[in-house]
Amino acid sequence: MSMVTPASEAQREAWRSGTLPEVERVRPGLWSIPVPLPIPLRYVLVYALELPDGVALIDAGWNTEEAYGALAAGLRAAGYEMTDVKAVLVTHIHPDHYGLAGRIREVSGAWIGLHPADAALIHGRYDEVAVEALVERERGLLERSGVPEMTREELAGASLMIRHYVSMAGPDRLIEDGDRVGLPGWDLRAIWTPGHSPGHLCFAEPGRRLLFSGDHVLARITPIVAVHPQSAPNPLADYLDSLEAVGKLDVDEVLPAHEYRFLELAERVGYVAAHHAERLAEIETVVAGADGITCWEAATRLTWSRPWETIPAHMRRAANNETLAHLVWLEERGRLRRGGSTPERWYPA
Structure with a gap:
């Protein structure tokens, strides 16, 4: 297990003890809000980015009353209401990230942003x-x-049962690889990182030396990369390529969607790549x-x-x-x- 340094001891302790972490002010103008999930991952970390006239969110959580209530309470802790949300940037369309986006838009009029490859899958899913x-x-x-x-x-x-945790909502904006998202006060750049889902996005903030990594790179576990009816033909090749690209970014802190924030991006990327190399060797041995x-x-x-x-x-x-x-x-x-x-x-x- 490659040990990365937690950027928040409180978050790591909450992960270890099986509790929900606190709402945290990560930096001036940036908040981390844990939204509970009814699955072993326990919560998704929604990031609230302060704007001159409200907030933008990265990811949203499942569409349950508990999740909506936790997100609303987290926004209030940061000094905002759900009606202040101007944008929801969705890293990918799995229910724990995208499920509440439609409901947030109904309440606030926020725009929803997605990569085209994931936007194309919403209807079928x-x-x-x-x-x-x-x-x-x-x-x-x-x-x-x-x-x-x-x-x-x-x-x-x-x-099938997890479909009900999604309020089906088409995106208002499609976010392509390399796009500058255009949030006032932020220099957010989209990085297309397919593998875990065909349209997975990470967001880099070069000025603040941050990477919002979604499920692409996590502190301890590795994301599921699988062939399924909505996947690319060779999702592992896509994942390993996009993992290598992200590993070259010069950032001080990684802000993932689960577990806890951490510091050493390149080391973690190297560990995940090595994990897949070991798995490939194990499978070759089994087949042989x-x-x-x-x-x-x-x-x-x-x-x-x-x-x-x-x-x-x-x-x-x-x-x-x-x-x-x-x-x-x-x-x-x-x-x-x-x-x-x-x-x-x-x-x-």
């Missing part, structure tokens, strides 16, 4: 009718991966030791943070799809090949 087709495509992917039929049914719709192996079989033989049998259904699906992302990366590098169609089997090249 969150529309009641379109989501059936998404589940069907996921079922097909799991079948090709060799997931047993009974397990497949459970896994295909495993994340079998006479044609499915993605699901490979996933069950890998090292996870807990025993395979104890991993809940939606996390097992993520584990399968993460394993597939690594298999695809190795295939593209000519280190593995696949044969057959349903299920596909993997072999050494």
Whole structure:
């Protein structure tokens, strides 16, 4: 585990003790507001950037009453009301980041900003009718991966319940790689960092030497990078490329969406890249030791943070799809090949 220096001891202590951290003034004009989540990550850190006439937010939280109340209370602690929000910059469209954006806009008239690659996925992911087709495509992917039929049914719709934590809201502005966001008093620059989601954005503030890293780089855990019906064909290649690009930034502090703020960006990036290199080597070893192996079989033989049998259904699906992302990366590098169609089997090249 690469140890990074926490920029906030109080935040790290809250993470360790399983409590919600306090609202913190990170710098003059910049606040960190923890918004609770009903999942093991426990909270998302929403950042409030003071403007001459209100505040802009980076990320928003889930659409629950508890989350909305915590965000409103956090804004009040900073001296603002929900009606003062002028913009919501969404790092990516996962429910814990984007879920409340629509509700905030209804209350305040704020504009919502997203990268085009994630904006293009909103309808298919969150529309009641379109989501059936998404589940069907996921079922097909799991079948090709060799997931047993009974397990497949459970896994295909495993994340349907979290759709309800999103107030579906199209963006008012599309934010492209390299765009200067144009918030008065801030020199915020968008960095497109695909991998965890196709349109994931980080935001750099060169004058203040800060990086708002979303889920792209976190202090302790690594984000899920998986092949799924809405992913790019080779999301791990995208992730590792964008990770390398971010690692070259000269910043003093990283402000992620979970866990706690930390200092050493380049060291953390190096650790995450090494983690994926180890995982790729482990998968190659597993494939080499079998006479044609499915993605699901490979996933069950890998090292996870807990025993395979104890991993809940939606996390097992993520584990399968993460394993597939690594298999695809190795295939593209000519280190593995696949044969057959349903299920596909993997072999050494």
